[in-house]
Amino acid sequence: MKQLLILGAGTSGTMMANHLRKALSKKEWNITIVDQEETHYYQPGFLFLPFDIYKTKQVKKKIEKFIPKGVKLLKEKINRIDKDNDLVVLENENILQYDILIIATGTNIAPQEIEGMLGDHWQKSVFDFYTFEGARNLRNKLRTWEGGKLVVHISEMPIKCPVAPLEFAFLADSYFINKGMRDKVDITYVTPMSGAFTKPIATKELGHLLEQKNIKVVPDFNIERVDAENQKIIDYGEEEVAYDLLVTVPTNMGDELIERSGFGDELNFVPTDKTTLQTKVKDNIFAIGDATNIPASKAGSVAHFEAEILTENIQRYIQGKELKKEFDGHANCFIETGHGKALLIDFNYTQEPVKGTFPFPNVGPLSLLKETHMNHMGKLAFRWIYWNMLIKGKHIPFVSATMSTSGKQLETTNNL
Amino acid sequence: MTTTEKTYAGVCVTCNEQGYLTNFEQWNKDVGLAIAKEEQIEMTDKHWEVIQFLQEQHKKQVPLSIRKIGKSGVVSIKEFYQLFPKGPLKISSRISGIPKPVSCI
Incomplete structure (x- = not known):
């Protein structure tokens, strides 16, 4: 049996566990995910909590609730990655061997x-x-x-x-x-x-x-x-x-285990190819979400789009095929503006946020770069989508992993 | 975004509306010197060392930050402020001919 190891069971790690358990043969691949925490937080809710818009119980659930059957969850602290020997050393000194490693250890405040x-x-x-x-x-x-x-x-x-x-x-x-x-x-x-x-x-x-x-x-x-x-x-x-x-x-800094492992930049983020999500540390180590140093926004939507592309690239890596240079930095974020209104922005590495409609051209129902009540309803509905679709690795209808230009008013920009 | 043609030290360059070069290939040291004059910065060897560091990072596609400058070994953050007072990163980026650091919106 081969071993695929995921470090971190936050948004990115949980999504990858769900995607890969479906994509990889259970006869050939064991999947293990390691995280020291008990709770999976709906982090976008932290914005609403201080204003009494959300209650504490609306933003937290047990971590194991979202780990699929056939994936082993280890609630342990991680000491370091030994990249030369394809090993992860836990704080209790137990050693985990891997064939493929995915780093999804996120970012913390410092x-x-x-x-x-x-x-x-x-x-x-x-x-x-x-x-x-x-x-x-x-x-x-x-x-x-x-x-x-x-x-x-x-x-x-x-x-x-x-x-x-x-x-x-x-x-x-x-x-x-x-x-x-x-x-x-x-x-x-x-x-x-x-x-x-x-x-x-x-x-x-x-x-x-x-x-x-x-x-x-x-x-x-x-x-x-x-x-x-x-x-x-x-x-x-x-x-x-x-x-x-x-x-x-x-x-904001990446996890200290990255520093202990001897790689990472000055903020402990993992050097990663911004199009394939393979790290520059070693070919069998991939990274996703906030843990990487790629110049995309550190956001759940980015991790969601990355997860779809990384799942395909892990399969290509296993098959010995060239990795797809497909990730374009796509992000899709609601911005609350108060009084029951919100904005929506949809952009990538090269395309700055512009006006338009989303996801359907000329229809919406959401409006890009414009304050509307509908966008606010979208932001509130997103909590349900997060718990029930996003972290379970379900595709969100009509929203592609790479950014679509349809519905966007691009005539006023030259993509600088 | 609208761009304008500007002439610095006899070189015609394309700038965005905030005065940043849109094509790094058009930069040379005389262009940098002329932009520095506009920013009222008197360039010394130390200034040019910083400019060179910024340009190297830009070529490697590394996003720049104040922390990165402080850890560059070229200058401390305090010295960086003394060289390019008030918004040192955006001023030095402009002189370097590289884009202004931006966020997502």
Whole structure:
């Protein structure tokens, strides 16, 4: 029997287990998936949790619920990958041999990377919402917060779901209006990028949203440290932004096991071919989702599209065929803008988000790069799709793994 | 996106609406020097070392970040800010003739 080993049972790993158990012969291939966690979180829900839109039980389920029959789940901590000997060493020193390895260990927040971010103030006046605990603690804080300077902040790129902090700022505006206290809250969005929007068409179409919602933007801010005592963040250029409540997206880093294994870039992301998803570490090691260093968004939709292509490439690798250079960086993301509306963006490595309809040309029912109630309904419906289709490896009808240009208004762009 | 033709140091180059070269092949050191002048940066050997690093990373298709510059061994992040004050990555990218770092929207 040959061994296929998947590290990580999050969105990507679970999808691959489901895809590959169907695709590979049970007589020839054992599939094992390793993860230390008990819970599979619906991470897009972490955005809604702080605003009491979702309840905690709506965003978590048991990890084993989504692992198919015929796949062995090991709930163990992983120490390192021994690539030269095709082995994975667990923390309990047990050794797993593999013929093919898939790294799906995702990304974690690393607040320790920013001086002064951790301390007594962490989860009291400085919060993240990229973890279940962070989102829940922030919800409890917001329930009783009396207002002041709310700073929504990105530490450095790349981050998981790059639009989430902007959505947080939009939803905060909506939340405080509904609570009748918007006049008591000053919302500032602080980013290391050149603005809240960086692509030309999105900037033109959406720039007005920030002004409309009275959200101030501080661009080009590369944080050096948090001065918790004086409640301000300071960047390398000595610029300061004061806060009463700091909601930050800390540095995102790949799992430490990647560093222990002796490969990975300066943020522990795995060097990976952006079209085939084979790693540059060794031919029999593949990577998917947030764990890779490919220049696509770190998002569940990206992982979903990658999974369809990686499943085919693993089969081609087994058959000794050339891998398909098919992944185009396709991402499809809803962006909540508050007040029951949302945007939808659909893009890839070369095509920036544009206006149009999705998934059916001229019909929709969803609208690209435009605020609609239907898009918001789509975002809410996505939770059901995630639990019942996406992580079980079911194809989502009418949405292809590579980006389609039909329905998109491309005449205003030259794909730069 | 609309592009415009601009002349730097006698070389006609294509720029996007934010003033970034759209074709790295059109860049040479004199073009870089002329863009630096527009950005009010007086170029020194250290500046050019940073530019060279950015261009090498661009050729390898490595996305650039402040952290990457800090770990480059060329300059520390503090020095990077001193060389190219206020938004050093976007200013140095423009002088290098490479695209501005962007997010997904």
